[in-house]
């Protein structure tokens with residue numbers, strides 16, 4: 528297959544009048560100037576698909592249900608209670624339908640890969656399903672059905688808090704002992720090792736939900752299965768978590784992690800909101816990526832990641848939509864930048880040597896670094912990469928006749944969401960003119976589940 532486009536973003540530079548060759552495995556084999564014979568003409572600006580480095584798919588079902596004040600100290604922890612009430616009703620079939628709808632929304636928003644941080648494992652009360660991988664398979668199948676490339680990260684969640692606190696009743700569906708968890712991971716590797724659209728990694732939930740011994744056993748375990756498998760962890764999201772960690776380990780969460788585990792390229796630290804200057808420097812110098820979830824962090828009142836200082840020291844950033852209060856690439860990127868403007872009293876903060884455009888710099892950086900967090904060969908339009916492409920609608924009034932250097936600034940800062948026209952994943956069009964082939968069914972099924980869950 529050959530595509531021809533007037534504007535293509537390649538290595539953070541706009542190239543004009545290019546032909547993109549794609550083989551039958553969905554891999555880009557060449558990008559060449561001029562119109563190749565038989566090329567399909569793409570109308571619009573072509574950019575790499577964005578990677579969503581952090582998703583809890585089932586949480587999409589209750590987005591919008593917790594935006595009211597129920598008590599004086601409404602916080603992350605009261606939001607979590609609402610989440611537990613929904614969790615108590617969701618069957619494997621429901622989880623599939625909710626995830627499939629969410630992944631459809633992601634594709635329409637311009638995400639072509641997702642890391643699913645999956646912790647809804649068992650039946651209500653904690654009994655395992657006959658097939659312990661049931662919920663994982665439902666979510667993976669949802670991604671395959673919608674057409675987004677998934678990196679599935681089953682979560683190891685054993686304790687309610689630091690010092691091996693017993694889990695609460697509401698946490699029953701999340702809980703594994705380490706050996707049970709390792710069996711699940713091995714099962715999933717066996718099932719999906721040869722599937723190009725599925726990667727498997729691990730996610731120790733947080734320092735409060737796994738013990739030191741578990742974490743130190745898990746790292747070599749996954750490394751032996753796959754030396755490139757991603758390892759994601761929630762860390763330093765809330766001040767209470769930081770205080771509890773200092774009480775227990777006498778160190779801050781990220782400090783403890785840096786001191787006790789080798790932070791290699793497989794690690795993605797989700798949130799990492801509360802950092803000292805020293806932690807910022809040490810993390811920035813490590814190969815690990817910070818998985819920032821700007822709209823969720825704003826929604827939950829977590830705090831603002833010190834992105835400016837972190838990126839200035841070479842820190843690597845990816846974006847995730849986490850609780851899915853927004854499924855909107857533009858919203859994540861501009862919230863990331865606006866947080867820095869509001870705290871630094873400057874404009875156009877997050878830029879780099881290769882681009883003075885905030886939109887273009889942040890988009891290219893997060894797509895490229897996000898690709899590392901999912902262990903997928905994506906994130907850039909280049910020979911050898913999967914053809915995960917997003918076509919922006921150049922006739923959208925906000926993009927109309929814009930010079931190339933303004934396209935991503937306009938798309939991110941002046942449009943509600945990216946004006947996505949078409950989306951390709953591994954050489955196959957999944958969204959055409961803003962629509963998915965199975966959209967009516969996917970949406971209708973989702974509405975029926977919401978009806979059931981809210982009754």
Ligand SMILES: [Zn+2]
Pocket residue numbers: 581583644761797849850
């Ligand atoms: Zn999360």
